[in-house]
Amino acid sequence: MPIKSRIRTIPHYPHQGIMFRDITTLLKDPVGLRATVQEIAQRYREMKIDKVVGIESRGFIIGTPVAYELGLGFVPIRKPGKLPSETVGRDYDLEYGSDRIEIHVDAIQPGERVLLVDDLIATGGTAEAAVGLIQEMGGIVVECCFVVDLPDVGGRARLENLGQKVFALCEFSGE
Amino acid sequence: MPIKSRIRTIPHYPHQGIMFRDITTLLKDPVGLRATVQEIAQRYREMKIDKVVGIESRGFIIGTPVAYELGLGFVPIRKPGKLPSETVGRDYDLEYGSDRIEIHVDAIQPGERVLLVDDLIATGGTAEAAVGLIQEMGGIVVECCFVVDLPDVGGRARLENLGQKVFALCEFSGE
Numbered sequence: 527m528p529i530k531s532r533i534r535t536i537p538h539y540p541h542q543g544i545m546f547r548d549i550t551t552l553l554k555d556p557v558g559l560r561a562t563v564q565e566i567a568q569r570y571r572e573m574k575i576d577k578v579v580g581i582e583s584r585g586f587i588i589g590t591p592v593a594y595e596l597g598l599g600f601v602p603i604r605k606p607g608k609l610p611s612e613t614v615g616r617d618y619d620l621e622y623g624s625d626r627i628e629i630h631v632d633a634i635q636p637g638e639r640v641l642l643v644d645d646l647i648a649t650g651g652t653a654e655a656a657v658g659l660i661q662e663m664g665g666i667v668v669e670c671c672f673v674v675d676l677p678d679v680g681g682r683a684r685l686e687n688l689g690q691k692v693f694a695l696c697e698f699s700g701e
Numbered sequence: 702m703p704i705k706s707r708i709r710t711i712p713h714y715p716h717q718g719i720m721f722r723d724i725t726t727l728l729k730d731p732v733g734l735r736a737t738v739q740e741i742a743q744r745y746r747e748m749k750i751d752k753v754v755g756i757e758s759r760g761f762i763i764g765t766p767v768a769y770e771l772g773l774g775f776v777p778i779r780k781p782g783k784l785p786s787e788t789v790g791r792d793y794d795l796e797y798g799s800d801r802i803e804i805h806v807d808a809i810q811p812g813e814r815v816l817l818v819d820d821l822i823a824t825g826g827t828a829e830a831a832v833g834l835i836q837e838m839g840g841i842v843v844e845c846c847f848v849v850d851l852p853d854v855g856g857r858a859r860l861e862n863l864g865q866k867v868f869a870l871c872e873f874s875g876e
Contacts, residue, residue, distance in 0.1 A: 534786070536785040536786055539785045540782075540785070546785045548785045548786060550776070550777065550784065550785075550786075550805055550808070553765070553774060553775045553776070553777075554752065554774040554775065554776050554808055555774050556768075556772055556773050556774045558774070559765075559768060559769055559773075559774055559775055560769065560772065563769050577729065582758055583757055583758035583761055583779075584761075586758055586759075586761040586762045586765070587761045587765045587775065587777065588765075590728070590734075590761070590762045590763075590765050590766050591765050591766040591768075591769040593731075593734060593766075594734055594735065594738050594766040594769065594770070595769070597731055597735065598731050598734075599728060599729040599730050599731045599733070599734055600728045600729065600734055600762065601725070601728070601729050602725065602728075602762065607715075609725065610711040610714045610715070610721045610723045610725075611709070611711055611723060611725075630725055633725070633729055
């Protein structure tokens with residue numbers, strides 16, 4: 527397991543009871559970074575992807591080398607006010623309060639086949655909002671791809687219930 | 702100029718009088734992303750770099766594919782409170798107020814040769830703080846690498862006055 531074994535767990539971060547899955551130990555290792563990017567790229571090489579979209583900011587770290595390896599362009603989805611040109615945005619609920627993500631209106635053309643990438647799926651709220659933004663622009667989300675899935679938290683099921691395909695390189699469940 | 706010509710200028714963002722250099726148009730173009738990563742990687746392939754460090758968050762977008770292409774690991778420098786394990790941090794001045802960046806204490810080993818990457822150098826304040834953090838951990842900053850240099854703002858001269866080497870793929874000056 528070149529990938530899962532290189533992910534570090536930080537207990538009680540950022541809150542008591544949370545087991546935080548830290549991918550920085552995976553990324554700083556040349557073998558870990560290479561395996562992560564190549565496993566993802568290998569899966570999508572024949573799926574006729576037009577563009578890779580990554581969610582700020584750990585999704586940038588995974589999504590950009592995947593786009594590069596596949597010979598595609600990369601589009602960032604960012605927190606509010608971070609993108610300089612015209613955007614569309616979407617609000618979504620958090621455990622406490624809400625948040626918002628935005629994308630440039632000219633980032634995706636109607637009919638483009640998009641791979642959505644983030645480091646981790648937990649509740650799936652951010653990913654659901656991102657899927658909505660891509661669809662609002664006429665893009666087709668081919669699959670939602672993560673390094674880590676936390677199946678106990680339900681995000682994969684939430685996206686699959688929306689008709690989305692979900693892929694993750696590894697899972698952490700009750701460990 | 703496959704790189705400079707793909708960077709979009711947004712006048713008066715985020716403030717009146719600022720010409721914002723927007724690399725999202727470069728990155729979403731497969732030719733632009735590929736040329737950016739390969740030009741940088743080509744420069745450093747023979748320089749015995751051990752690790753690539755990128756500054757949150759556009760530095761992640763450039764730094765990670767460069768690390769991947771060079772077969773190296775990637776280390777993020779982040780805003781306060783974003784890294785889950787033990788960190789060291791450094792405050793630096795902004796035009797109005799101050800900011801802070803942090804790095805994991807176990808991210809760099811003493812003597813490692815580091816390439817520091819960000820999308821753009823303006824005043825150089827963030828880059829100077831990042832160089833200080835890497836040096837505090839015993840790392841050697843081989844060069845500070847940017848996609849865009851704004852020479853009129855003085856960041857390159859500031860870093861060079863500290864003894865740092867600076868490289869940028871393109872410059873915008875009074876345009």
